[in-house]
Amino acid sequence: MENRPRNISELEAKQKINEIDFTKIINKMQMSTGWTKRQIVKSVELYRHFLFLKFKYGEEYKLPPSVDIDIVWQNHILGTHQYHEIVRPFSAVISITILILALTSIVYSRFKCSV
Numbered sequence: 736m737e738n739r740p741r742n743i744s745e746l747e748a749k750q751k752i753n754e755i756d757f758t759k760i761i762n763k764m765q766m767s768t769g770w771t772k773r774q775i776v777k778s779v780e781l782y783r784h785f786l787f788l789k790f791k792y793g794e795e796y797k798l799p800p801s802v803d804i805d806i807v808w809q810n811h812i813l814g815t816h817q818y819h820e821i822v823r824p825f826s827a828v829i830s831i832t833i834l835i836l837a838l839t840s841i842v843y844s845r846f847k848c849s850v
Contacts, residue, residue: 748790752783760810782807
């Protein structure tokens with residue numbers, strides 16, 4: 736059972752995901768997370784894989800992000816306009832979780848949770 740747009744192949748999705756420029760997000764995360772650049776780059780790479788899996792499987796499998804992927808995802812959603820342009824064609828599942836991640840971000844900042 737496939738739950739992805741039929742007009743985008745897996746190869747095209749992978750290429751589009753790999754073309755995303757995360758430079759601004761990496762720089763922002765260096766200032767806000769206390770992580771090293773190496774940790775952030777690794778987390779961004781894991782996030783790329785996560786986006787592809789969400790594209791490939793949609794709602795067929797529940798794929799919760801790890802904490803580091805979730806933080807990159809939140810920074811991508813809340814910190815850039817490119818998120819909606821890039822991710823929108825991939826999956827309705829990703830769009831639906833924007834609200835959940837925004838609320839999670841509010842909780843993190845409200846209770847000053849550190850990861």
